[in-house]
Amino acid sequence: MSILIDANTKVIVQGMTGTEGRFHAAQMIDYGTNVVAGVTPGRGGQTALDRPIFNTMREAVAETGANASVIFVPARFAADAALEAIEAGLPLVIAITEGIPTLQMMDVYWEAKRCGARLIGPNCPGIITPGQCKIGIMPGHIHRPGKIGVISRSGTLTYEFVNELTLGRYGQTTCVGIGGDPIIGSSFIDLLEMFNADAATEAVVMIGEIGGTGEERAALWIKDNMKKPVIGFVAGRTAPPGKRMGHAGAIIAGGKGTAAEKIAAMQAAGMPVCDRPDQVCELLAQAGIQAQS
Amino acid sequence: MKIHEYQAKQIFSDYGLPLPRGSVVETVDAAVEAATNLGVWPVVVKAQVQVGGRGKAGGVKLARNIDEVRRHAQTILGMNIKGITVKRVLVEQGIEIARELYAGAVIDRAGKCLVIMVSPAGGINIEEVAAATPERILKLRVQPGLGLRAFQIRQAIYFLDLPPETHEVTSRIFKALERVIMDHDASLVEINPLVLTTRDEVLCADAKIDFDDNALALHPAIAALRDENEEDPLESEARHHDLSYIKLDGRIGCLVNGAGLAMSTMDLVKHYGGDPANFLDVGGGADPDRIAAALRIVTADRAVNTILFNIFGGIVRCDRVAEGVLRARERSGIDLPIVMRLVGTNEDKAREILAGTDLIMMPTMSEAAQKAVELSKRGE
Numbered sequence: 323m324s325i326l327i328d329a330n331t332k333v334i335v336q337g338m339t340g341t342e343g344r345f346h347a348a349q350m351i352d353y354g355t356n357v358v359a360g361v362t363p364g365r366g367g368q369t370a371l372d373r374p375i376f377n378t379m380r381e382a383v384a385e386t387g388a389n390a391s392v393i394f395v396p397a398r399f400a401a402d403a404a405l406e407a408i409e410a411g412l413p414l415v416i417a418i419t420e421g422i423p424t425l426q427m428m429d430v431y432w433e434a435k436r437c438g439a440r441l442i443g444p445n446c447p448g449i450i451t452p453g454q455c456k457i458g459i460m461p462g463h464i465h466r467p468g469k470i471g472v473i474s475r476s477g478t479l480t481y482e483f484v485n486e487l488t489l490g491r492y493g494q495t496t497c498v499g500i501g502g503d504p505i506i507g508s509s510f511i512d513l514l515e516m517f518n519a520d521a522a523t524e525a526v527v528m529i530g531e532i533g534g535t536g537e538e539r540a541a542l543w544i545k546d547n548m549k550k551p552v553i554g555f556v557a558g559r560t561a562p563p564g565k566r567m568g569h570a571g572a573i574i575a576g577g578k579g580t581a582a583e584k585i586a587a588m589q590a591a592g593m594p595v596c597d598r599p600d601q602v603c604e605l606l607a608q609a610g611i612q613a614q615s
Numbered sequence: 616m617k618i619h620e621y622q623a624k625q626i627f628s629d630y631g632l633p634l635p636r637g638s639v640v641e642t643v644d645a646a647v648e649a650a651t652n653l654g655v656w657p658v659v660v661k662a663q664v665q666v667g668g669r670g671k672a673g674g675v676k677l678a679r680n681i682d683e684v685r686r687h688a689q690t691i692l693g694m695n696i697k698g699i700t701v702k703r704v705l706v707e708q709g710i711e712i713a714r715e716l717y718a719g720a721v722i723d724r725a726g727k728c729l730v731i732m733v734s735p736a737g738g739i740n741i742e743e744v745a746a747a748t749p750e751r752i753l754k755l756r757v758q759p760g761l762g763l764r765a766f767q768i769r770q771a772i773y774f775l776d777l778p779p780e781t782h783e784v785t786s787r788i789f790k791a792l793e794r795v796i797m798d799h800d801a802s803l804v805e806i807n808p809l810v811l812t813t814r815d816e817v818l819c820a821d822a823k824i825d826f827d828d829n830a831l832a833l834h835p836a837i838a839a840l841r842d843e844n845e846e847d848p849l850e851s852e853a854r855h856h857d858l859s860y861i862k863l864d865g866r867i868g869c870l871v872n873g874a875g876l877a878m879s880t881m882d883l884v885k886h887y888g889g890d891p892a893n894f895l896d897v898g899g900g901a902d903p904d905r906i907a908a909a910l911r912i913v914t915a916d917r918a919v920n921t922i923l924f925n926i927f928g929g930i931v932r933c934d935r936v937a938e939g940v941l942r943a944r945e946r947s948g949i950d951l952p953i954v955m956r957l958v959g960t961n962e963d964k965a966r967e968i969l970a971g972t973d974l975i976m977m978p979t980m981s982e983a984a985q986k987a988v989e990l991s992k993r994g995e
Contacts, residue, residue: 397829398832398833421829422829423800423827423829423830423833424722424800424802424827424829424830425722425796425797425800425827425830426830428722428727428728428729428759429759431727432727432759432760460929461928461929461959461960464929474875475875476873476874476875476876477873477875477876478871478872478873478875478876478927478929479873479875479876479878479879480875481927481929482876482879482927482980485927485958502874502875503829504722504724504802505722505724505727529875531874531875531878532878534724534725535724535725536724536725539725557875557876557878557879557882558878558882559882559885560863560878560881560882560884560885560891561878561881561894562861562863565861565894566828566859567859567861567874567877567878567894568859568873568874568875568877568878568894568896569874569875570827570828570829571724572874572875572878576741576742577742578742581882597886598883598886598981599879599980600979600980600981
């Protein structure tokens with residue numbers, strides 16, 4: 323069991339003929355992901371990585387029966403690419419692209435909601451269900467199948483945690499990067515709900531960072547609804563207010579969104595919180611979750 | 616990206632909003648001339664810096680005559696406000712204030728929409744109002760696709776209890792808050808205070824607009840408003856290299872791939888008793904050329920006495936990163952201790968490359984941070 327993606331997921335890569343798209347599509351195929359097609363306007367009829375390229379998403383979906391897409395197209399075309407994927411009826415759209423204007427994402431968010439599409443990202447590493455399907459840019463080899471769900475706003479910091487988990491013999495059901503932008507398609511709560519309902523997931527690791535109030539709202543939700551342990555972490559304790567720490571969404575503005583507030587909210591919800599990434603396995607063990615053999 | 620008050624007011628004037636008369640100047644003589652041309656007393660001399668609290672810092676002064684204009688302009692021009700040297704002042708007509716209101720618009724991350732906010736408690740920090748007396752702020756949710764509706768504007772006007780003769784102009788102001796955001800990809804617009812004068816006129820006495828960095832490429836005229844005087848010179852240089860760098864006050868220069876990991880690395884340095892000199896994200900791909908540029912920028916800060924690399928390569932080839940770091944160090948000629956933590960493809964090869972050098976390889980992020988703190992303390 324897993325959430326969002328598994329061995330049956332059929333993926334279209336939007337922007338598969340570009341440098342990034344081609345490189346990561348090849349990595350995904352190597353991992354065993356069922357990449358069925360690519361879409362690049364103007365390249366229809368060609369092939370890339372032995373997969374057909376289509377001009378439009380509608381065509382690609384009709385020809386392949388795909389049920390997910392991943393977006394690698396440059397920022398200025400990415401919102402349009404997401405809208406095209408939603409219009410083509412895909413239930414899952416994962417936007418890797420960084421740098422999409424916030425107002426454009428606002429439109430994409432509401433359109434996804436109206437059409438019932440699940441949007442992940444943008445500005446995220448993607449999703450992986452270890453051993454089954456990898457959609458995104460994360461290094462596949464650090465993951466291992468298991469019983470821990472991972473949700474994170476970051477990229478490499480997620481890898482750091484996953485690496486700790488795998489070394490500590492805590493495999494993962496599914497790891498989801500929800501993205502570092504102010505407006506993202508799916509929140510911590512959306513993913514927590516899915517992990518709560520997933521029989522194979524025994525505990526969740528939730529990796530937050532400064533900016534916004536997503537962690538605080540998630541902590542309140544966890545307190546009232548979550549049936550499984552959730553281990554928390556918040557990056558940016560040393561971040562000064564008013565400075566954007568790389569991610570467009572990682573900024574302490576108007577005195578809100580500090581690491582201290584988020585950690586306090588997590589603790590108030592009864593969540594164990596890591597001071598350092600290398601404490602995660604220890605806290606899982608303390609929460610009664612046993613490592614795999 | 617932030618802009619100055621006078622630039623924001625220029626944008627407001629494009630929307631026909633009522634503003635105090637005034638002009639922006641860079642010298643004392645020009646300030647005197649500007650005040651004379653206004654032909655009214657008193658006038659206000661306002662420092663043009665993009666930091667909050669300039670009034671408290673003495674950057675906003677009322678002048679009743681030419682001598683006072685000269686004196687205030689002399690004091691304010693060149694004044695240092697929170698690390699920024701004042702290069703321009705706005706000389707404006709003074710206004711007789713009956714009421715100070717607040718009007719603003721911001722992107723609501725949680726609600727995924729634009730929110731217009733108004734309050735009768737203007738002139739002070741709106742966050743303080745929000746914390747102490749939230750009932751004194753009216754928030755209007757602007758549903759994407761519907762836009763700000765006439766009934767919402769009426770709600771705002773009645774909430775603020777404005778005299779009927781001002782309703783037309785205040786409607787225009789509230790509508791403009793939405794337009795400024797939508798037309799220019801702004802992330803925040805504030806009029807604080809929005810003044811009702813003793814003669815029942817409404818004026819935008821202050822103006823603040825922040826823009827979405829991700830959308831600046833769509834608005835070259837807005838991007839051109841950037842004032843590099845407001846930025847740390849190293850931060851400007853980093854921006855030209857597409858690097859995300861924030862200067863801090865510590866001694867350990869941090870070079871990390873990925874923003875979340877970079878923040879966590881800084882947090883670990885602090886956790887082990889050290890002080891990070893910066894935030895720096897070299898990008899998830901850890902490209903060797905960018906690492907070289909990053910090393911130059913980090914070491915240009917003279918306070919830095921130790922370098923800490925934390926690269927979670929993943930797909931990135933660590934041997935290339937190691938070679939890149941060695942080359943960059945050679946070229947820049949720096950001789951500071953370097954602690955490296957590299958994980959990813961070809962990690963062993965990277966270790967071989969670095970084995971014959973004085974670079975210190977540490978296997979984990981925690982151990983690398985501890986080592987860097989130890990070396991930094993030794994270097995003090």
